[in-house]
Amino acid sequence: MELLCCSRSIRPLFIILFCFSSALLQSSLVAAKARHFKWDVEYMFWSPDCKESVVMGINGQFPGPTIRAKAGDIIVVELTNKLPTEGVVIHWHGIRQFGTPWADGTAAISQCAINPGETFVYRFMVDKPGTYFYHGHYGMQRSAGLYGSLIVDVADGQKEPFHYDGEFSLLLSDWWHQSIHEQEVGLSSIPFRWIGEPQSLLINGRGQYNCSVAAHYSSSTSTQCDLEGKRQCTPDVLHVRPNKTYRLRIASTTALSSLSLAIGNHKMVVVEADGNYVQPFAVDDMDIYSGESYSVLITTDQNPSSNYWVSVSVRGRLPKTPQGLTLLNYLPNSASKLPTSPPPVAPLWNDYDHSKSFTYKILALQGSPKPPTSPTRRIYFLNTQNKVNGYTKWSINNVSLSLPATPYLGSIKFGMKGAFNSQVPPEKFSESYDVMRPPTNPNSTTGSGVYMFAMNSVVDVILQNANILTVNVSEIHPWHLHGHDFWVLGYGDGKFTEKDVSKFNLKNPPLRNTAVIFPYGWTALRFVADNPGVWAFHCHIEPHLHMGMGVIFAEGVERVRKIPNEALACGLTGKLMMNNYRP
Amino acid sequence: MELLCCSRSIRPLFIILFCFSSALLQSSLVAAKARHFKWDVEYMFWSPDCKESVVMGINGQFPGPTIRAKAGDIIVVELTNKLPTEGVVIHWHGIRQFGTPWADGTAAISQCAINPGETFVYRFMVDKPGTYFYHGHYGMQRSAGLYGSLIVDVADGQKEPFHYDGEFSLLLSDWWHQSIHEQEVGLSSIPFRWIGEPQSLLINGRGQYNCSVAAHYSSSTSTQCDLEGKRQCTPDVLHVRPNKTYRLRIASTTALSSLSLAIGNHKMVVVEADGNYVQPFAVDDMDIYSGESYSVLITTDQNPSSNYWVSVSVRGRLPKTPQGLTLLNYLPNSASKLPTSPPPVAPLWNDYDHSKSFTYKILALQGSPKPPTSPTRRIYFLNTQNKVNGYTKWSINNVSLSLPATPYLGSIKFGMKGAFNSQVPPEKFSESYDVMRPPTNPNSTTGSGVYMFAMNSVVDVILQNANILTVNVSEIHPWHLHGHDFWVLGYGDGKFTEKDVSKFNLKNPPLRNTAVIFPYGWTALRFVADNPGVWAFHCHIEPHLHMGMGVIFAEGVERVRKIPNEALACGLTGKLMMNNYRP
Incomplete structure (x- = not known):
């Protein structure tokens, strides 16, 4: 590892980063x-x-x-x-x-x-x-x-680049009453059965289906939930003291929903995204896509005799799910004291300008690592909804991901044939493809091929959104990369063209592990293939991945050592290892 | 194999059978x-x-x-x-x-x-x-x-010992609307949640939940099912010609239910049970427990202008499930012509004398293999309902079976330590145990120990039923043995005593692979441990096995050769085989 790190002279920043991480890991294993x-x-x-x-x-x-x-x-x-x-x-x-x-x-x-x-x-x-x-x-x-x-x-002796007096975690998710087994069967059936919208939104695993925290303000007949009970669904109330600064650690593990978070009367100052510091900026509400995490700071500088709403709403899809709610409880008020006004109203679900405005504000904190100025390779991923033998699928460049029975990490490491499609999937799509209309030929194929990157190469990925099978619909997809952070170099509407390269932000693009593509839009990412292994890159919407919306990246697998046998005891790698056994 | 067969001189009949089977297998692999x-x-x-x-x-x-x-x-x-x-x-x-x-x-x-x-x-x-x-x-x-x-x-050139003109299969099962995943969680929860009675009974996978084939005769408001549709639930009608003899091949794979089968106006002559010929006897209705199979002959000698009911009902538990029904359709009558009278009424669910009367009639066809006159070893299995750390379980001699992660066949063959409980589970229970009352100490333990038998030893198993955790309740359990048929030597009420041995039927006991224990009763079985391998012996009621109602038998595992690696790629055997791998 040392030899590897020190024998290379190109792209010194990433090499240093890589060496640093490796050294840390090695020393850490001891100390x-x-x-x-x-x-x-x-x-x-x-x-x-x-x-x-x-x-x-x-x-x-x-x-x-x-x-x-x-x-x-x-x-x-x-x-x-x-x-x-x-x-x-x-x-x-x-x-x-x-x-x-x-x-x-x-x-x-x-x-x-x-x-x-x-x-x-x-x-x-x-x-x-x-x-x-x-x-x-x-x-x-x-x-x-x-x-x-x-x-x-932060490690002992280190400091965060911002101050706070206390913190809370808000793990956000969406919830269905239909079992995942039934959902999975529906997604893999002809005719296709979509999972529909979630029954509820959960904050730290707690939501309310048959009562409302804000029933008091509702014109409907729903009953008011108990705010101080000890049920599994009792809201997780955030107890704060006035005139303090709190860090909210927000992460979305939703299966489907894009969310909007707002805290009544309080500004949120965004300071971290996906484990990377960002240039602080204040907002009244923020969008959170599945797979993303943020830290925001709030200051409890509002009327201390009141409590305030913490509210989560569906965005990007016609909402059929009630808001997820809990309270910001200014102590020593009672935790069950309702705010004086109804919960914040989320921006209109399809107000994408609002979403883009938020997303575009996310920029790296000064002093963050900068991207290499140019890529070794640029690949283009067209996201389409398709049909494969009558099944509804998502495809990337007309290939819908179908995972093999043998883990790639083992089959690539051992150079095995037949464990996955040996053909490298396409790295671009037809220039004539009309992203504004449903595919003229909706038929696609399944595949399990791998995009192989030279070790330490710089990869640009252009994620291109398109119209789904239904006319005039294009959906949001948050893409998540394993094993790396990437810089988000830019977003745009319509079809990406080479002219857009000149508009890439190379000055302070944010480092993320998840980035969204907006309807009919594109998103440009850059990362350094500096982590030996095999890595999924996929839409973080659970049913979309299940329907094939992902690709497989690999780099430097020949350098991977000491894979535990038990990680590879299945499929062809299991067979290979066991065939050496002579009892 | 040949050497083994021919070098032994004891118990010649079984050796001959064993040699015959082995020879068949060997020749078959070629021819x-x-x-x-x-x-x-x-x-x-x-x-x-x-x-x-x-x-x-x-x-x-x-x-x-x-x-x-x-x-x-x-x-x-x-x-x-x-x-x-x-x-x-x-x-x-x-x-x-x-x-x-x-x-x-x-x-x-x-x-x-x-x-x-x-x-x-x-x-x-x-x-x-x-x-x-x-x-x-x-x-x-x-x-x-x-x-x-x-x-x-039968093989080419062979004949069944009875004549028939045609045949039908009736594969019987029971059906729940709750998913098995949810059933499994309920059975493994505190408080315990029982799966309840099935929503319907299925004949060849077809039942009727929201309509009735016999609505016409019912005082309830249920609607009449269509008998000639092409729905997945349309009854599988048996089309017959008058004055012929038909073989019905009946098998029960119910999860829970003991069943009674009757065919309106027709006697059934039982000729086969679990793949063994029995002394023919005629009945109006028959009991079928989960795991059992039968062949019966019916003669279509009734009024040919009518159709007749084929009816399946729950026995042994308070029935809450409608009868499963289809028709015996005398051609050329229309298949949707209803019989002239309502479906047969099953015997009262708890008329165990009726059940015993049927079961006791099942005897081997003359000329069938006879059991050895005495056992090498006799083991006694007390069946009890218990608690283990608050979970409701079934136990045998106070041990509730908990399967290991490593298949026994491999761990025993390889002589591995730690793959399962090395302690041999008890082969009898306390003589003072009162089978007529709930256990005085309901607490039991889980275990994965194995009953090991000497190759070709003759094993007697006395299955002893008892009261469950609830007073005045003892349930029916059909026990199924893998890898062998056994002779059913006898049944009795109350606690088995050594005096009962003298009443064993050694003359014409039936060969079966499944035998029932009646409430508060015992059942005596004998088999020859002549099949190298590891074999489950368990209650065939699915939730009962899930709750630990089974034991593991093994014999001659050292003689087992050529286990495919992929059968053992998990757990400790997988680890063992892979640890030899040096890439």
Whole structure:
């Protein structure tokens, strides 16, 4: 590793970053604090929104336990699968897994799913302070409730570039009463059955389906929820003192919904996005897409005799789901004292200008790492809705991702044939494609090919949105990259052209791991392929990924060492390893 | 194998049988007809009882495709798991798997569950003509609909010991609208949630929940089902010609229900049970417990201008489920012509004398193999309902079966430590135990120990029923043995005593693979441990097995050769085999 780092002279910044991370990991394995967790994943009855459902929990909790660590720590999670018949994995969203690509927790990509009754040990370093989360990454198990928060504080002796007196986590999700098993069958049926809109929005796993926190202000006949009960759905009230500054760590693990967050009467100052500091800016409401995380600062400078709304609403789709609500409780007021006015009204669901305005404000904090000035390679990903043998799918450049039975990390490392489509998928699409209309030929194909990058190459990805199968509809997709952060160089409307390159922001583009494409628009990303491993890059909407909306990236797999055997005990890698066995 | 067969001189009959089977298998591998099947297991929407559910199907069919073969044939099923996140196996119920114990299809016992996306090849000989079936044997996947018929005809040149002009299969099951995932969670919850009674009974996967085939005769307001439609729930009508003899092949794969079958105005002559010929006897109605199969002959000698009811009802539990119905249609009558009288009324659900009377009539056909006159070893299994750490369980001699992550077949074969409880579970219970009352101490323990038998030893099993946790209740349990048939030597009421041995029927006890214990009663079985492998012996009621009502038998595992690696790619056997791998 040392040799690798020091023998290269190009792109010194990234090399330094890479060496730094590697060195940290190596030293950490000896010196850093290891934080141990023993988790059992199991199904349980739970009432996230006051209506009982079967929920995937960890150690009897929903959401799962919060991991809290300091930058440089080693996290060790011994994960035991207590599900009756299903495999399971957990992905540590936003953690780049330098040197531990087998711990990325993506079934069929970084490892085999953990079988029922078996234990897999995730061991990885959290190298960068920030707001993260974890979640299932097999089938639609994230939608079943398999998620929790992962908070990394600055290392001892380090400081955040902003001050706050206290903090809260707001892990946001959406919830369906239909089981994920039934959802999965519907998505893979002819005729296609869409999962529909969620029944409720959850804040820290708590929502209200058959009562409303704001019934008092509603013209409907819904009943007022109890704000101080001890039910599983009782809102998680934020208790604050007047005239203090609080950090809200916000993360969205929604299956589908784009959200708008607002706190009545309070400005929010955005300071962090996806574990990277941003140039602070104040807003009244903010958009959060699935897979994103933010930190915002609020100052409790409002009338202290009142409480205030914390409100979450659906954006980007015609909302059919009630607002998710809790309270900002100014102590010593009673936590059940309702605010004096109704909850904030979210911007119109399809006011995309409002969304873009927010997104465009997110820029890197001064002093953040800057992108290389030019890419080694630029690839173009057209996002389309298609049909494959009558099934409704999402495709990238006309290929809908179908994961193989053998994890890529093993099959690429061992140079195996036949584990996945050997053909490299297309890296651009037809220049004549009309993104403003449904595809003229909706038929697409499934595939499992891999985009292979030269180690340390600089990759530009242009995500191009388009019209879906229905006329005059183009949807929002938040794309999430594993194993890396990327710089978001720019956004645009309509079809990307080479002229748009000149408008790329190379001065202070934000580093993210998730970026949205707006309807009919494009988004340009740049990242350095500096992390040996195999990495998913996909729409973070759970049913969209299930329908094939993703691609597989790989780089430097030949440098990956010490993959635990148990990560590869399935499929062809399992066969290969066992064929050496002579009893 | 030859050496083994010929070098032994004790118990010549069984040795001959064993040699015969082995020889058949060996010759068959060269000469017998191999019947190939390619199956995909998948979830699909289906309406078994006219109400849509998610059902586990094979190749888009529910029930799965029928396998039809001749004695001596080799069945080859390439089973591909198309479930999103669940493993799967298929057990070939009643097939003894001589020489192929890894093909028995029991997860955690004979093999690792097949992972999603992977294919496992079941290859085994069907050595004995008869009426069999197959079903899932992982979690409660049988209850999800993973089952089908397996019919073995006599070999070419052979004849059945009875005549018939035509035949029908009646595969019987019970159906719930709650998903098996939710059922599984309820059974493993505190407080315990029982699955309740089924919503409907299915004949060949077809039942009627929101209409009745006999609404015409009912005082309720239920609507009359269409008898000639093409819905998934349209009854499977039996079209017959007058004055012929038909063989009905009946098998029950119910999750819970004991059933009574009757055919209006027609006697049924029982000729086969569990793939063994029995002394023919005629009945008006018959009991069928889960895991059992029968052949009966009916003669169409009734008024040919009428059709007749085929009716299935719940027995042994207070029935809350409507009768399952279809018609015996005397051609050329219309299939939708209703019988002239209402469906047969089943015997009272708790008329156990009626049930015993039927069961006691089942005796081996003259000339059938007779049991050894005395056992090598006799073990006593007390069946109790218990609590383990607050969970409701079933226990055998105070041990509730908890399956390990590593299949026994591999861990025993490889002599591995730690794969399962090394302590042999108790082979008798306290003489002072009062079977007529709830346990004085309801607490029990879970375990995974194995009953090991000397190869070719003769084993007697006394199954002793008892009162459950509720006073004055003792339930019916049909016990099914894998890998063997057993002779049913006798039944009795109350607690078994050594005096009962003298009453054992050694003259013409029936050979079965499933035998029932009646409430508060005992059942005595004898079998020869002549099949190298590891074999489940368990209550065939799906939730009871899920709650631990089973034991594990093993014999001659050191003689087992050529276990396919992929059967053992999980747990400790997977680790062992892979640890030899040096890339």
